[in-house]
Amino acid sequence: MITTKKGAKGEGKVSYDGWIGVRSYANMPETMNSKQLFELRRDAAMNSFAARHPNATEAEINANLQNRIMTPYNPLGGGGYVFGQYEIDAYNDPSFQDYDWMDEVTRNAIEHNHSLSFSGGSEKGSFFLSLNYANQQGMVRNLNNKNISGRINAEYNVKPWLKVGTNTSYVRTESQLGDGDEVFDKARGANPMLPIDYDLLTLNYGGYVDENYFNPLGTMRIENDRIRNRIISSNFLNVNPVKGLNFRTTFSVNYLDEQTFRYQPNDIQQAIRYSNKGQASHNRDNVVTWQWDNTVSYDTTLADVHRVNAVLGTSASNISRNYTNAIGRGFDSNLFGYHNIGASEKLADRQLGSDFYSSSLMSYFLRANYTYASKYYLTVTARYDGSSKFAQGHRWGLFPSFSAAWNIAEENFMQKQTIFDQLKLRAGYGVVGNQEIDNFAFLTLYRPNVSTGSTTYVPDSKRGTSDITWEGQRQFNIGVDMAFLNNRIKLSADYFHIVNDNLLLTRNLAETTGFSTSIENIGEIKNQGVEFTVDINALRTKDWEWNISANFSRDRNEVTKLYGDGVQFIKKYDGDHNLQKEGNLFLGESRNTIYIWRTGGIAQVADMDRLNQIDWQGRQVNPGDLYPLDVSGPDGKPDGKINDEYDRVIVGSPDPKFYGGFSTDLSWKGLSLNLVFNYSYGAKKLSYMYETLVGSVGRSLASVDLLDRWTPENTDAKFPRPMLHDGNDGAPSYNTFNAGQMDFSVQDASYLRLSTMTLAYTLPKKLVNTMKLDNVRFYTTASNVFCWTPYKGYDPETGDWYPPTRMFVFGLNVSF
Numbered sequence: 001m002i003t004t005k006k007g008a009k010g011e012g013k014v015s016y017d018g019w020i021g022v023r024s025y026a027n028m029p030e031t032m033n034s035k036q037l038f039e040l041r042r043d044a045a046m047n048s049f050a051a052r053h054p055n056a057t058e059a060e061i062n063a064n065l066q067n068r069i070m071t072p073y074n075p076l077g078g079g080g081y082v083f084g085q086y087e088i089d090a091y092n093d094p095s096f097q098d099y100d101w102m103d104e105v106t107r108n109a110i111e112h113n114h115s116l117s118f119s120g121g122s123e124k125g126s127f128f129l130s131l132n133y134a135n136q137q138g139m140v141r142n143l144n145n146k147n148i149s150g151r152i153n154a155e156y157n158v159k160p161w162l163k164v165g166t167n168t169s170y171v172r173t174e175s176q177l178g179d180g181d182e183v184f185d186k187a188r189g190a191n192p193m194l195p196i197d198y199d200l201l202t203l204n205y206g207g208y209v210d211e212n213y214f215n216p217l218g219t220m221r222i223e224n225d226r227i228r229n230r231i232i233s234s235n236f237l238n239v240n241p242v243k244g245l246n247f248r249t250t251f252s253v254n255y256l257d258e259q260t261f262r263y264q265p266n267d268i269q270q271a272i273r274y275s276n277k278g279q280a281s282h283n284r285d286n287v288v289t290w291q292w293d294n295t296v297s298y299d300t301t302l303a304d305v306h307r308v309n310a311v312l313g314t315s316a317s318n319i320s321r322n323y324t325n326a327i328g329r330g331f332d333s334n335l336f337g338y339h340n341i342g343a344s345e346k347l348a349d350r351q352l353g354s355d356f357y358s359s360s361l362m363s364y365f366l367r368a369n370y371t372y373a374s375k376y377y378l379t380v381t382a383r384y385d386g387s388s389k390f391a392q393g394h395r396w397g398l399f400p401s402f403s404a405a406w407n408i409a410e411e412n413f414m415q416k417q418t419i420f421d422q423l424k425l426r427a428g429y430g431v432v433g434n435q436e437i438d439n440f441a442f443l444t445l446y447r448p449n450v451s452t453g454s455t456t457y458v459p460d461s462k463r464g465t466s467d468i469t470w471e472g473q474r475q476f477n478i479g480v481d482m483a484f485l486n487n488r489i490k491l492s493a494d495y496f497h498i499v500n501d502n503l504l505l506t507r508n509l510a511e512t513t514g515f516s517t518s519i520e521n522i523g524e525i526k527n528q529g530v531e532f533t534v535d536i537n538a539l540r541t542k543d544w545e546w547n548i549s550a551n552f553s554r555d556r557n558e559v560t561k562l563y564g565d566g567v568q569f570i571k572k573y574d575g576d577h578n579l580q581k582e583g584n585l586f587l588g589e590s591r592n593t594i595y596i597w598r599t600g601g602i603a604q605v606a607d608m609d610r611l612n613q614i615d616w617q618g619r620q621v622n623p624g625d626l627y628p629l630d631v632s633g634p635d636g637k638p639d640g641k642i643n644d645e646y647d648r649v650i651v652g653s654p655d656p657k658f659y660g661g662f663s664t665d666l667s668w669k670g671l672s673l674n675l676v677f678n679y680s681y682g683a684k685k686l687s688y689m690y691e692t693l694v695g696s697v698g699r700s701l702a703s704v705d706l707l708d709r710w711t712p713e714n715t716d717a718k719f720p721r722p723m724l725h726d727g728n729d730g731a732p733s734y735n736t737f738n739a740g741q742m743d744f745s746v747q748d749a750s751y752l753r754l755s756t757m758t759l760a761y762t763l764p765k766k767l768v769n770t771m772k773l774d775n776v777r778f779y780t781t782a783s784n785v786f787c788w789t790p791y792k793g794y795d796p797e798t799g800d801w802y803p804p805t806r807m808f809v810f811g812l813n814v815s816f
Contacts, residue, residue, distance in 0.1 A: 016116050016814045020811075024805065025806070026806040027804055028794075029689070031703060034098050035091060037193070040696070042070075043721075045081075046064075047722060048725045049726070051723065051734045052731040069081075070083070070088070072084055072088055083206055099190075099195055105183050105184070105220060111136045111807070113135075114134075116131050117129065117130035117131075125156035126155055127155075128154070133148055134147040139805065142176060146173070149171040150170050151169040152167075153167045153168075160240075161239060161240045163237075165235070165236050170231050171232075172229050176225055179222045186213065186219065189700055190216070191203060201272065202269050203215055203216075211273050214268070221268060222265070224260070225338075226259070227259045228257070229256070229258075235251055243300075248293075253290045254288070254289040265278055266333075267334070276329040277345075283324075288321075290317065290318055293315045298310050310367070314363065321356070325352070326341060326350070326353075327350065329346040330345040358439075360387075360388045380400075384399075390442055391466050391467070394442070397470035397472070399430070399432055401430025402429060402430070403428030403429075406424065423481070426480070428476070429477075430475055432472070432475070433470040434500075435471075442464055442465060443464040444462075444515075459515070462516070463515035468521055471501070471502045471504040488537040493531070497526075498526070499560075500526075500527070504521060506519050508573045522570060524560045525559055525591050529554050534549065534551075557591050558589065558590060569585060569587065581596050593653050594650065594652050594684060594685075597642070597647055598628060598649050598651060599742040602626055603626075607623075615641040617642055620736060623712075625721065626744060632646045656681055659680040660678070661676065661679065662677050670764060673757075674760075677753065683748075683796070684748065686745060689794060693706075696722070747793070749796035751797065753784070754786050755785075758780070758782075773814060773815070779813070780808070780810050781811070
């Protein structure tokens with residue numbers, strides 16, 4: 001249930017809520033220092049020479065070590081291929097300290113928030129008015145976010161039979177975005193042996209120039225500012241001509257105007273890489289969403305025991321968006337930034353773009369509730385929805401539902417028992433529609449292509465599907481609510497069974513179709529599970545109170561149908577037609593799977609007679625190398641070959657076996673301590689960042705786990721031997737499998753997290769009253785305090801997009 005703050009009858013009230021906090025990174029995987037990274041790269045180069053020259057003499061191995069590995073790289077030729085001179089100098093300097101590029105571009109960010117509210121009311125109406133200001137520093141330097149907002153909630157009885165009201169807010173957000181992700185990613189992966197230098201155009205490992213490895217210190221000079229203005233307003237008029245009968249009309253609007261201005265200077269590496277001599281862009285985006293609801297409702301009670309409530313209504317909504325963007329390239333000066341896009345000198349490289357589109361939804365609905373003597377409850381609902389996202393003949397869907405409950409504790413035969421304070425059985429069945437797909441997915445769209453004065457129309461890469469229609473979710477649930485010991489212990493248990501049919505998903509198409517994807521109704525998925533919650537008032541005295549809450553959920557989903565004759569799976573490919581590890585659908589399996597080769601481990605000398613019988617399809621396997629298992633072939637049995645079609649298997653799912661949370665709230669007089677935990681167990685996940693760290697050969701950051709890598713002296717190692725090949729070596733190539741290609745890299749994503757911890761103190765009422773105040777509360781909150789997990793990426797819950805952050809807040813609430 002969503003509620004909004006309203007004023008109350010009586011004397012007006014003024015409240016202030018303010019806090020200041022400090023945010024820092026909560027988890028950064030441990031990586032090798034300069035010395036360890038240097039030795040990893042040296043070993044990788046030596047392994048490559050040994051693999052490509054298995055019969056090399058000791059003299060040849062030493063010559064390669066001195067001439068091609070330990071001799072610094074010379075871009076003019078004649079040197080080695082592994083290290084730059086600065087790296088060799090750093091390794092040989094016993095007092096050398098690693099360069100911390102991350103520390104140069106990030107910070108502990110300060111945030112503060114202030115809210116002032118006014119509320120009041122009378123017999124005729126009530127109001128709530130609030131003003132808010134927030135300022136949030138980014139974790140990457142130069143990034144910032146400011147937010148100014150206001151809200152008014154008001155209701156007024158114009159006549160005894162006429163009430164009007166509004167819930168209206170305005171938010172203005174000013175953000176300095178920069179190229180924060182690019183800055184973070186490049187600094188995070190920077191060579192710890194490379195001196196920090198603002199004048200460098202690119203970073204490097206080994207002295208090699210990579211024109212795409214932009215110096216994050218230069219990238220920090222990119223301006224990328226966004227301004228958002230949003231108005232959200234819901235306004236109603238309610239007419240009550242007779243008791244129990246209400247006519248209500250509500251009109252809501254969500255208006256968003258967004259402007260983004262970006263400037264990339266003309267003297268950083270991006271300008272050289274993209275030959276643009278500086279680039280400015282303006283983007284203006286406008287989104288308007290409106291919804292108009294009209295209902296007539298009747299509520300009455302008959303003979304003191306029969307309560308009937310019925311609602312009949314319509315709802316119409318529309319989302320409209322338009323945007324315009326302009327790009328100018330070629331600026332002699334960085335003085336004006338993005339403020340004068342017309343000063344761009346490359347007239348032929350100027351770009352303009354725009355688009356307009358909208359979607360609409362029309363609904364008719366009916367809801368009826370019946371209650372008898374607070375014992376028996378029945379609700380029946382029906383919706384008839386029509387969406388513009390589907391073609392004529394497929395736009396409308398009927399979605400009924402019902403629910404019932406039996407409050408057993410109110411029965412006469414329960415009045416003398418002393419066990420249950422509450423005992424209620426609940427059951428329900430309903431159908432919900434889903435239309436969350438792209439606009440015009442039922443059409444193949446064509447766009448104009450203008451060249452040399454003529455216009456042609458070319459199709460998008462997405463093929464239209466004329467007969468797509470609503471996805472339907474049919475859900476059955478049954479539950480029970482119980483309370484004991486004067487409601488000090490409350491329990492709820494639920495079972496649910498959900499079937500999603502006509503599942504709407506994007507699927508890949510064969511190249512011969514001329515398109516890459518289409519949105520289709522592709523099948524059916526079943527999901528069923530249980531949920532339990534418990535609330536315990538463990539202690540309650542004059543000064544002490546202790547409350548404990550916990551919840552537990554376990555569910556399973558399964559693909560039960562895939563449309564088409566004999567379709568057993570739908571596989572997902574990228575733009576280069578590479579089979580993906582995730583996003584594939586298999587009949588009888590979970591919707592979310594990891595589909596990959598199963599690892600056989602690291603090859604040892606004793607394994608080679610067996611492994612030499614396998615066709616590795618262009619790759620090599622020798623002692624120290626990872627290898628996948630030959631699982632199957634065309635006839636369902638191992639065929640002595642490794643390929644995607646027959647040897648990939650489902651090795652796990654990112655869906656947990658169970659998950660939930662628990663909290664404890666302990667208070668003594670005015671002092672309180674609240675802890676909130678959440679947990680998940682049994683999920684398997686891929687960490688693409690960790691795959692990169694353990695796949696390093698020393699020319700990128702590497703995990704300290706690679707210290708336990710295979711050598712002839714350490715054959716029980718967890719990780720295989722690394723390989724760094726010499727491009728000038730004329731010997732036959734040596735291609736190995738890597739950890740990211742098989743379940744070797746799949747991780748246990750179970751975790752237990754202390755999500756929030758709050759310590760608060762509320763001043764005694766007598767003391768507060770002497771200050772002419774109503775309430776004073778001080779508090780401090782820590783969020784994401786810790787996370788226990790075997791997961792090696794950033795975060796087992798949110799993944800590897802960005803490292804999790806931890807925040808400490810100090811706040812004050814005052815009202816009078």
